[in-house]
Ligand SMILES: Cc1ncc(COP(=O)(O)O)c(C=O)c1O
């Protein structure tokens with residue numbers, strides 16, 4: 001691996017108590033180019049603009065996938081990742097669906113850890129503080145014909161982040177627009193899946209909602225996931241969430257919560273969740289919580305949901321599952337609790 | 349508009365008789381940046397790499413749309429576009445769906461025409477020769493949070509092209525994978541729509557097909573369009589094509605063929621086309637042609653189609669609609685025929 005260190009760190013310019021999510025990047029970035037059928041020598045260089053042909057396939061045909069992960073610093077100064085192998089596997093699943101080459105495991109971990117060590121000062125201890133890590137792959141071959149690229153760039157960039165506070169979140173259940181088709185790429189972290197949500201989300205925002213919970217494109221009868229979070233429903237003391245499919249992202253936070261719930265003896269029903277049953281459970285008072293789950297925000301409790309011009313408030317909870325799982329997850333992530341499933345991964 | 353001319357044209361290095369589609373670009377490119385809520389001063393500069401932040405939203409969230417058009421040179425040396433206003437309107441429709449700002453008409457035409465005049469020598473006369481024109485817009489704001497960019501770049505790049513010969517084309521009717529969801533972005537020329545087709549198309553290629561004809565994602569019972577072409581079916585002497593919808597691109601070639609067919613007194617049925625009726629018509633001998641229609645290839649007759657492990661040959665046609673419409677379209681495009689609908693647009 002070639003490493004070129006920055007001549008002057010930018011860390012002094014950064015106010016770590018006033019960070020906008022994903023907008024300030026650390027001193028270095030990792031990249032590795034794919035050409036002639038092989039990944040080339042990986043590089044770490046100072047963070048900065050890249051030079052790319054305007055006909056590069058990523059700009060025209062959207063061959064681009066990404067991941068989102070976090071590094072946490074414990075009070076003793078050690079740095080931890082959370083289930084990083086899942087992200088490595090998933091970026092390759094996403095790549096496969098977009099006809100892009102897999103990135104080798106050794107390159108992924110070597111690049112990631114070397115980068116985290118180099119920019120270690122950017123990872124701050126303290127509850128809620130983390131380094132948000134963004135691995136991604138883009139198609140760099142020049143040429144405007146609609147076929148897979150034969151050149152790619154894998155990159156990792158990192159942004160320090162504070163506890164994610166999203167305010168009170170009201171969500172809208174989708175009725176007209178949709179996020180993913182059966183047989184499509186919804187399960188992949190493909191760049192194009194996100195741009196397509198912005199316009200419907202803007203319309204929802206105009207109506208006073210912060211996010212959309214997507215429903216199946218065929219009937220809009222089943223609840224699937226939010227823009228960057230999987231979604232859980234608590235009816236009585238049972239936790240409900242949609243099964244993953246080719247339309248739904250297989251979230252690391254989601255699968256960790258399912259495990260934590262099982263560990264705690266909570267019944268988890270992973271099955272299609274009907275809009276009508278959630279509305280009915282809200283009316284009958286059995287619906288206690290809905291929350292989103294994803295790496296960036298960990299867990300976001302929803303305050304209310306909108307469906308067909310009506311809004312349904314969610315009751316305040318004394319002992320909420322959302323708060324309980326958030327604490328349990330963070331305790332593992334920050335190395336404050338035992339880790340029975342071996343989810344923590346120390347950066348050495 | 350700021351214009352910086354190249355110091356040395358690359359045109360002498362180009363073999364205009366051996367062009368790979370979309371791989372060689374003219375001397376100049378047009379661009380215009382959007383920031384602070386407004387499109388800035390447009391620029392023409394020598395063709396070359398652009399510098400862009402690795403966190404630019406186009407790389408992560410796929411906010412990118414494009415167009416495809418052609419310029420034709422007639423034997424007297426005049427340059428013509430074909431229905432360019434349609435492309436300007438459509439790129440803005442695509443942009444709207446991806447929460448991107450519209451590009452003003454005057455900027456579009458001024459940029460396009462100035463660029464074509466500057467690179468006029470790259471447009472070669474002669475049947476089949478054309479300049480392929482690629483306007484596109486990408487999201488350039490740095491930042492890895494999933495929300496619309498507040499900075500964009502509109503660009504036009506151009507690639508000389510010869511007559512498109514795709515060989516004999518066998519297509520596969522999609523049964524498992526799909527291209528677009530109801531309520532999704534299939535009608536837009538959004539970058540992400542293309543990457544998602546590459547993997548299923550590779551699988552089809554392994555089975556000996558060149559392209560996929562997509563069917564509706566819900567039932568796979570209705571034929572929609574191909575990767576970069578709308579699709580027509582000729583049963584007896586009637587022409588059939590699917591209606592446009594939020595899943596199907598409203599192709600300029602498609603709408604021109606519908607008009608030409610009507611002008612020629614041919615019955616055109618624009619209605620959902622069932623897979624089962626095409627299979628039945630093939631068996632009964634009534635199915636005479638299937639062809640794709642799009643700017644790059646104009647019209648591509650299909651030789652056979654595959655459906656559920658079976659292949660169906662299409663009969664050779666003496667007086668094929670595909671050949672007839674292709675000639676009629678090209679005669680208008682190259683200024684060799686009258687232009688009753690005012691489709692030709694002279695670049696002055
Ligand atoms: C569409 C989508 N769903 C769900 C998630 C949550 O996944 P994870 O918990 O792995 O971050 C994300 C974000 O990563 C996402 O982009």
Ligand SMILES: Cc1ncc(COP(=O)(O)O)c(C=O)c1O
Nearest residue numbers: 576577578597599600601642643
């Ligand atoms: C998905 C898709 N369908 C159809 C077409 C044909 O449209 P047009 O005739 O306007 O080129 C294209 C190409 O432009 C396309 O990308």
